[in-house]
Amino acid sequence: MAAISNSVQPSRFRVLKKGSRPSGKELGPVVYWMFRDQRVSDNWALIHAFEQANMSNVPVAVAFNLFDQFLGAKARHLGFMLRGLRQVHHVLEETLQIPFFLFRGKAEDTIPNFVREYGASLLVTDFSPLREVLKCKEEICKRVDDSVTVHEVDAHNIVPTWVSSEKLEYGARTIRSKITKRLPQYLIDFPTLQPPIRKWAATTQVTDWDGIIAEVLREGAEVPELRWCEPGEKAGMEVLMGSKNGFLTKRLKSYSTDRNNPLKPGGLSGLSPYLHFGQISAQRCALEARSVRKLYPQAVDAFLEELIVRRELADNFCFYQPHYDSLQGAWEWARKTLLDHACDKREHLYTRDQLEKAQTADPLWNASQLEMVYYGKMHGFMRMYWAKKILEWTKGPEEALEISIYLNNKYEIDGRDPNGYVGCMWSICGIHDQGWKERPVFGKIRYMNYAGCKRKFDVDGYISYVKRLVGDIKKRKAQDLLLSDKAKQICS
Numbered sequence: 001m002a003a004i005s006n007s008v009q010p011s012r013f014r015v016l017k018k019g020s021r022p023s024g025k026e027l028g029p030v031v032y033w034m035f036r037d038q039r040v041s042d043n044w045a046l047i048h049a050f051e052q053a054n055m056s057n058v059p060v061a062v063a064f065n066l067f068d069q070f071l072g073a074k075a076r077h078l079g080f081m082l083r084g085l086r087q088v089h090h091v092l093e094e095t096l097q098i099p100f101f102l103f104r105g106k107a108e109d110t111i112p113n114f115v116r117e118y119g120a121s122l123l124v125t126d127f128s129p130l131r132e133v134l135k136c137k138e139e140i141c142k143r144v145d146d147s148v149t150v151h152e153v154d155a156h157n158i159v160p161t162w163v164s165s166e167k168l169e170y171g172a173r174t175i176r177s178k179i180t181k182r183l184p185q186y187l188i189d190f191p192t193l194q195p196p197i198r199k200w201a202a203t204t205q206v207t208d209w210d211g212i213i214a215e216v217l218r219e220g221a222e223v224p225e226l227r228w229c230e231p232g233e234k235a236g237m238e239v240l241m242g243s244k245n246g247f248l249t250k251r252l253k254s255y256s257t258d259r260n261n262p263l264k265p266g267g268l269s270g271l272s273p274y275l276h277f278g279q280i281s282a283q284r285c286a287l288e289a290r291s292v293r294k295l296y297p298q299a300v301d302a303f304l305e306e307l308i309v310r311r312e313l314a315d316n317f318c319f320y321q322p323h324y325d326s327l328q329g330a331w332e333w334a335r336k337t338l339l340d341h342a343c344d345k346r347e348h349l350y351t352r353d354q355l356e357k358a359q360t361a362d363p364l365w366n367a368s369q370l371e372m373v374y375y376g377k378m379h380g381f382m383r384m385y386w387a388k389k390i391l392e393w394t395k396g397p398e399e400a401l402e403i404s405i406y407l408n409n410k411y412e413i414d415g416r417d418p419n420g421y422v423g424c425m426w427s428i429c430g431i432h433d434q435g436w437k438e439r440p441v442f443g444k445i446r447y448m449n450y451a452g453c454k455r456k457f458d459v460d461g462y463i464s465y466v467k468r469l470v471g472d473i474k475k476r477k478a479q480d481l482l483l484s485d486k487a488k489q490i491c492s
């Protein structure tokens with residue numbers, strides 16, 4: 001049984017700005033600007049906002065800003081996110097009587113304006129190591145009044161990024177013990193949410209969710225929504241431990257044996273969409289996994305290694321390495337070896353467009369690309385092969401990195417995440433890895449090839465599996481179009 005925390009540990013949040021309240025001025029409400037952790041349950045940032053409000057006997061409101069454009073999000077991402085947020089809105093207002101405000105535009109404008117309009121004294125936000133978010137927060141801190149305090153809570157990692165390490169870590173080997181020694185302190189049960197007694201008296205907002213969702217789906221239609229992946233906190237918990245096909249309840253047993261087999265996507269947890277959008281807490285996943293460790297210790301240990309060590313290592317990299325998405329962010333040995341081999345002759349050279357359309361001479365690679373474009377979640381094992389081949393087939397490491405990040409962010413439902421930047425940097429620039437036997441193009445970067453995959457799994461079976469998957473998705477799309485044409489005819 002995990003220990004229960006009664007309050008948010010001070011090390012879980014950072015004071016980004018200390019407000020200076022003029023003496024005699026009454027404390028205003030607390031605003032939680034939700035960004036990365038889009039859930040009500042198991043959310044340290046929300047718990048912190050409630051706790052602070054209760055201490056000062058002031059109300060709380062939650063605000064979310066929908067950027068017009070954030071890292072190229074398309075219908076696939078925005079649809080999933082907004083449908084999840086609609087549930088957050090419902091639970092906050094209906095169950096907890098906490099108002100939820102959805103803004104559109106630049107958070108640098110909307111959040112300070114909101115804070116000012118309602119005279120808030122404390123702005124709480126969650127944590128993301130991505131530069132766009134850090135920059136945005138810096139600007140918000142400048143724009144809110146001097147009297148406003150700003151707290152940033154790491155609600156995404158189990159051990160807060162700034163606690164697990166104060167520097168850029170070399171790899172899993174160097175961060176693992178730093179994280180594990182702190183787990184007794186941080187991997188604890190969440191306290192029960194205590195919504196403030198003092199209620200928000202000011203006006204609330206009516207949000208036209210259907211209208212906004214329809215608009216983002218239209219604008220981002222190039223990459224459509226996924227059918228198989230239901231958004232929201234409830235759906236995330238169902239994937240984790242539902243009685244029908246939950247990871248911990250039904251699929252955990254095979255995690256240690258099947259997770260590297262692309263023909264068995266159910267061998268993985270399938271949690272990355274929920275973790276990325278913060279619709280489930282990694283800490284909740286870890287607590288529940290740990291509670292069934294007795295049954296399948298090997299599988300649980302392997303899962304916790306990915307969920308905690310690898311995932312938190314990715315945040316460490318993006319937080320402490322400003323060049324987390326460029327060759328400049330690679331270690332010296334990797335940069336040198338890649339540049340030494342940048343002019344090596346490539347057997348094939350493809351453009352971004354050819355790669356995006358899966359027009360290479362390698363049917364295995366094409367299948368993985370199509371799995372990502374149509375299904376929206378490429379199998380974890382194939383992601384490594386996929387990115388390494390891009391290094392092999394483009395003009396040099398910079399271009400390979402740019403293309404892989406572009407495609408990953410555009411099509412993966414869990415893309416636009418520190419894990420994605422790190423996955424591409426690991427595959428192409430050897431970060432968190434070691435040097436291997438030198439060879440053309442790759443230099444000392446770890447190499448993967450078709451023959452190696454053939455030894456590991458049924459390559460032809462995977463290619464046929466993706467072909468069927470894509471065929472089914474295209475068929476359903478054609479049926480939908482037909483139905484919507486018929487509906488239009490009836491209406492006109």
Ligand code: FAD
Binds near residue numbers: 380415
């Ligand atoms: P599970 O094996 O069930 O893992 C559970 C959770 O652990 C994942 O959801 C994830 O949060 C974490 N995790 C697993 N593997 C890794 C890893 N290697 N590094 C960091 N965290 C990990 N992951 C993303 O979340 N978003 C991405 O955009 C992304 N892009 C990638 C690109 C490349 C080129 C590579 C090599 C890896 C990428 N990964 C990415 C990491 C990993 O492939 C996915 O997290 C995993 O496949 C997601 O499926 P799952 O949740 O079913 O995996």
